[in-house]
Amino acid sequence: MADEPVFVGAFEKRNNRIIEEEPKLHDVIIVGGGAAGLGTAYYLKDSGLDVLVLESGHEVGGRSHTVPLAGTSANSGAMFVYKGTKSEELVHELGxxxxxxxxTTYGIHVNGKTVVAESNEDVVAGLNLSESEKTELIKFIDASLTEYQDYVNGQTSVDALGKLSDETVAERIRDLQPAVRDVISTAIRGGAVGDPANLSAKYALRYFASYLAREKDNRLFALDGMQAIPRTILKHLPEDAVRYNTRVADVALRQDDGVYEVSVQTGSGTAEPGEEKLLARHVVLAVPGPVVPEIVKDLPDWKTSALQRVASPGSTTLNIVADVEGLPEVKDWAIIITVGMPFDAIINPVPGGTEQTSRENIVQLTCYGNSSGYLPGFADDEEKVAEWMEDFYTVAPQLRGRVLGVHAQTWQHCFALLSPERATALPELQRSIGSLHFAGDYTSETAGTHGAYTEGERVASLIRAAAAVAG
Structure with a gap:
């Protein structure tokens, strides 16, 4: 009579032979617990499918990262919910x-002087620039505002819209005086992350000119931070829907049965490291575009070519909370462009303050170091953080001695730039390979978390449709 089987971990021992058990087959495995990954899981939540999210870190959200700082919720990555986007739809749906x-203000720091004012004319008039530079700068600002207003009001012609999409910012500003180019380039990096050489004029216009216009109808600030969205989504998913500290090393299709084998490494410094193989009918790669080829080693040439057109530069941020008792004008700061600094802009996400910050006479500011890119070890480098603080005090000397809290963060991949090259490659970026799907801001028509959530919904719809056909 044959021996009864004995199970040991992931193996079965029968007749003194060790036979590896077949791992559980999931309907969907999502690689990445950021906006795209959590969004995909959310839009599959009532599908009846077995969905598992694999997150390499210890919490969800990705670049939607919020930290408690001096009694406030500070965003060290994504800052705003944009109106008319999937992000706004979610915050309302999730409560x-x-x-x-x-x-109400705009500010520029250049050549050692900071000017913040309610009108662009007053800002430019007060700058340490020559008269010809001031004239050229205000002319460029006025032209950008006219173009922006036409765009948001739907009055841009088809030809003009095509030119905005195909033309880079660098092409637009190349004939300006160097000092004026520096101001415009810094302003664009501060609002849109990327280098002007890589950004479409249409994309940059939306960020650059909207601040100049003191646009009051396109951004929202989540009082509990941007991470409140993925954290609340998590409450709508099954308790075991996310596995943390799990890094995906490889995804490969098994030719014999059409199932995907997902090789993972567990532990990530919080437990004993280990390796495991998981199986899934569908796999969603909800990771930054540059990471995709590291996970899938045998991508077809057309997908590799499309991914090579994706630029996802790094970024570094410094969150600061300061006491502004007796400095009411600081509360009204919205954005200050900081030319020649390691950070490109200082943003106050709630000009005028929230009920809490107004009551406590504090202000929360974020220094966006997009031109500095990814700085490994920055968060723990006290000397480097101190250097940034000195630069901050150069821009805002009135806040020296008033800082209540500081948080430093650096990101290897901030978000995907909407360049003309990426726009051209978008159909191939979105296109699935069998049941291997791609979701992220890099596959979106826009960028950032709002683009990522939109892509999560798109991919969830593809999977639902496939599951319905399969019966």
């Missing part, structure tokens, strides 16, 4: 409290 971004 997340927001307040509008209501800027």
């Amino acid at each position: 997340i409290e927001t307040v509008p971004f209501l800027p």
Whole structure:
């Protein structure tokens, strides 16, 4: 009579032979617990499918990262919920409290002087620039505002819209005086992350000119931070829907049965490291575009070519909370462009303050170091953080001695730039390979978390349709 089987871990021992058990077959495995990954899981939540999210870190959210700082919720990555996007739809659906971004000022720091004012004319007039540079700068600002207003009001012609999409910012500003180019380039990096050489004029216009216009109808600030969205989504998913500290090393299709084998490494410093193989009918790669080829080693040439057109540069941020008792004008700061600094802009996400910050006479500011890119070890480098603080005090000397809290963060991949090259490659970026799907801001028509959530919904729809056909 044959021996009864004995199970040991992931193996079965029968007749003194060790036979590896077949891992559980999931309907869907999602690689990455950021906006795209959690969004995909959320839009599959009532599908009846077995969905598992694999997250390499210890919490969800990705670049939607919020930290408690001096009694406030500070965003060290994504800052705003943009109106008319999937992000706004989600905050309303999930009951997340927001307040509008209501800027009344604009500021520029250049050549050792900071000027913040309610009108662009007053800002430019006060700068340490020559008269010809001031004239050229205000002319460029006025032209950008006219173009922006036409764009948001739907008055841009088809030809003009095509030119905006195909033309880079660098092409637009190449004939300006160097000092004026520096101001414009810094302003664009501060609002849109990327180098002007890589950004479409259409994309940059939306960020650059909206601040100049003191646009009051396109941004919301989540009072509990941007991470409140993925954290609240998590409450709508099954308790075991996310596995943390699990890094995916490889995804490969088994030719014999059409199932995907997902090789993972567990532990990530919090437990004993280990290796495991998981199986899934569908796999969603919800990771930054540059990471995709590291996980899938045998991508077809057309997909590799499309991914090579994706630029996802790094970024570094410094969150600061300061006491502004007796400095009411600082509360009204919205954005200050900082030319020649390691950070490109200082942003106050709630000009005028929230009820809490107004009551406590504090202000929360974020220094966006997009031109500095990814700085490994920055968060733990006290000397480097101190250097950034000195630069901050150069821009805002009135806040020296008033800082209540500081948080440093650096990101290897901030978000995917909407360049003309990426726009051209978008159909191939979105296209699935069998049941291997791609979701992220890099596959979206826009960028950032709002683009990522939109892509999560798109991919969830593909999987639902496939599951319905399969019966």
